[in-house]
Amino acid sequence: MNNLKVYNTLNSKKEKFVPITKGKVGMYVCGPTVYSNVHLGNCRTFISFDLIYRYLTHLGYKVRYVRNITDVGHLENDEDEGEDRIAKKARLENLEPMEIVQRYTLDFHNALSKFNTLPPSIEPTATGHIVEQIELIKKMIKTGMGYEMNGSVYFDVHKFNTSNNYGKLSGRKLEDLIHNSRSLDGQSDKKNPQDFALWKKAELQHIMKWNSPWSEGFPGWHLECTAMSTKYLGESFDIHGGGLDLKFPHHECEIAQAEAVNKKTPVKYWLHTNMMTLDGKKMAKSTGNNILPSDVFSGINNKFTKPFSPSVVKFFFLQAHYRSILDISEVALSASEKGYNKLIEAIKTLNSIPTSGENTEFDLNKWKEACYSAMDDDFNSPILIANLFEAVKFINKLNSEGDTLSEDQKQTLSNQLNIFVFEILGLKTSNETIKSNNQSNTLEQTIKILIKLRNSARINKNFKTADLIRDELNSIGIDLKDDKTSSSFSINKK
């Protein structure tokens, strides 16, 4: 069906992609914890998996793409200590936690929709799967991999490691983890510091809690993804994705949980996206080296001097491979903006290239193959884009030299460009924008006819007509600025 190879973090190798069930792909991607506005680095991750989803779909797979929303249980320090992130934000903003969830889920959806990503097939929430998580804990207690202590339940990493290999994804060894851990301070209910929470008993004042066989409490952060991926994709599925920062402990713990319950490998291919830096430094809210998508789009921020559209930012992301660190800066975005505009312009230009006989200068088949090879090589969008610019160069040459190509070649090139640019990369030139651009173009051309008439009038010393045209245009908000032989114009924005 395909020549796709994907880089599997589980063994750090590129492997031929062979789904578990022929023709179908199950893909789970860790979604956001909705306690603050989504940041650009998150967007990059979800845009990367959007590319992967689009390409798999393009190859003909029926993809069930599950991306969750974490709306409870993600504690502040990513381990089992600190306040629940959502509950904390709710306390600070004096809102019900679910109002926080709603606010930032909307922000997340809004940002991703601006980036023209496709919605996942299912978007389950952690609070929507409390029963499923409780059932998993019961099973882990039954097999001895989970133990209860004072109303909380923990996963016994040491015991798991005697029969399974804890650390297989992240490459960490339990003995090293033990060596590097501080000893428990006697306050903890855990047997060992490496153990992690499956269920946490809630403090009295805690709002987000549910009844369970062990206590009123809430699930541990790692558990939700095991519950939801298993429920919607089965005990073994094809692709699990997420940001590289989730590899340990989150994904490592997911593997342990799933293996403890189902006694089989849960995921065939682990895909991880790399991080983004801003002006060469790690993006972090705490240091202020951070920027929100909306601030990039509006241009109102203290990092960049001008706005960049969602399409340009997306194009910039796609010009790097998803496994590379990407540094965002004004210089880099501006370069992408030029590239993006050049690409879109060339697609439009192609429409007006006249056709006649076959053009032998450009090997269309070879070009198409190179494009697919790039995507087949672990979704290598930068190489795809480099190939697209070969086509751009060809189109611009045809245009400037008045060359032609055959109707068939034109059709093929146009179709493939549309597939790569709009369907697979998922770039957008919305109808609204196209319509608006068409209107702008027609307006511009109409004004130019008037300027041409006026130039003739000026040459013929018919100043009455020349002035009439200038005044009439002026009365509808269009100002002419004359130089010696012609005029430029500006349209007043109301």
Add this chain to the structure above:
Amino acid sequence: MNNLKVYNTLNSKKEKFVPITKGKVGMYVCGPTVYSNVHLGNCRTFISFDLIYRYLTHLGYKVRYVRNITDVGHLENDEDEGEDRIAKKARLENLEPMEIVQRYTLDFHNALSKFNTLPPSIEPTATGHIVEQIELIKKMIKTGMGYEMNGSVYFDVHKFNTSNNYGKLSGRKLEDLIHNSRSLDGQSDKKNPQDFALWKKAELQHIMKWNSPWSEGFPGWHLECTAMSTKYLGESFDIHGGGLDLKFPHHECEIAQAEAVNKKTPVKYWLHTNMMTLDGKKMAKSTGNNILPSDVFSGINNKFTKPFSPSVVKFFFLQAHYRSILDISEVALSASEKGYNKLIEAIKTLNSIPTSGENTEFDLNKWKEACYSAMDDDFNSPILIANLFEAVKFINKLNSEGDTLSEDQKQTLSNQLNIFVFEILGLKTSNETIKSNNQSNTLEQTIKILIKLRNSARINKNFKTADLIRDELNSIGIDLKDDKTSSSFSINKK
């Protein structure tokens, strides 16, 4: 704080609105069952509650607006028989039920966002509250209002009615209900036909099921709203809304459940929106007398000959009171379109009215009061709109007669119009639309200058120039059609 009166379905009276907690309002509205595309009648309901939410917020209340998504447990015949609507659709479309939920939740959000409604504060799902529903059932069994039978649990309506009044919302009497019921056929686990399911044991092949103390099964449809409204708004809250068709049995059963558990009146004000008809007949998918929002917007449908924008449809809805039956037809929509355009035009025209001394013709304070009185009278948007047209008449008169008003009057009128039209009615003139319209207007005006020049040329027998203008316009896709003295034009759509 206000003079608001609302019509309370519970006693069929208009009552002064006094919230339970000063300055705050808790409002719960029954949302959609997401197993098919949202229909226009549903949209009308949610637009009505959007108006109510907007007005309460405008009055200064801090409103917590909860609108749920029913994603399980709503059986086909609205009672306790038949297949789960979502599971059935999943079976027909060969999808996982949660894929159905995702597809139609997106459709619902998309339609409401086109209508420019505000998102609710919290949008909880039935599957997200299984634990809470199980806890409620336990309590009802404890108080003897719920009884288990073969793994299912039912609410004992007869027992409830001995201590409480079943039927207080719908005005039905239990003895009449008994009289009109068919007797149980021996297949049912219910003690009486009036009892309703709290928990249904699932058949083996049933996908949507959860573990519970009674069986693997799923909650009854009425239970979710009691669980979610109580969780997010408390045991007693201010407003419960929904379509009139939900009054019985759904809302009646909600009252029974809440009273059985909490021993207090759950809802202070019940608000119900009336139904919509299409060309005088009940809208129903089965008869084909039905139309989807997207089909109205695109104009591609077998009911109307032209498209209507979301703003026009919304304006049409708001021209009727939410408690009136509303018939939708092309004639009525076209009338609304004219009215809507006239209103928006007048708001624009007001900007260009020159100011000087006070204008005594129009009593602004009285007008403003009349507008607020309308809204205070159970959110009477048609009367508000009638008042807005008084202002439109005044503005158009000022404009046509070259009259003026004081700077202060102009500012007040403009502010209030903006508040009523955009903030409270929630109509939208998007920037995109305005920009696009401005461009169209400028283009039109520019073409008219060329036509004027060409007319002069024709009169002066300068056919060379006349032809040049026609040909140049033609080359950019604008065709002129001449009559004796002037020309009309058309722009070719590409």
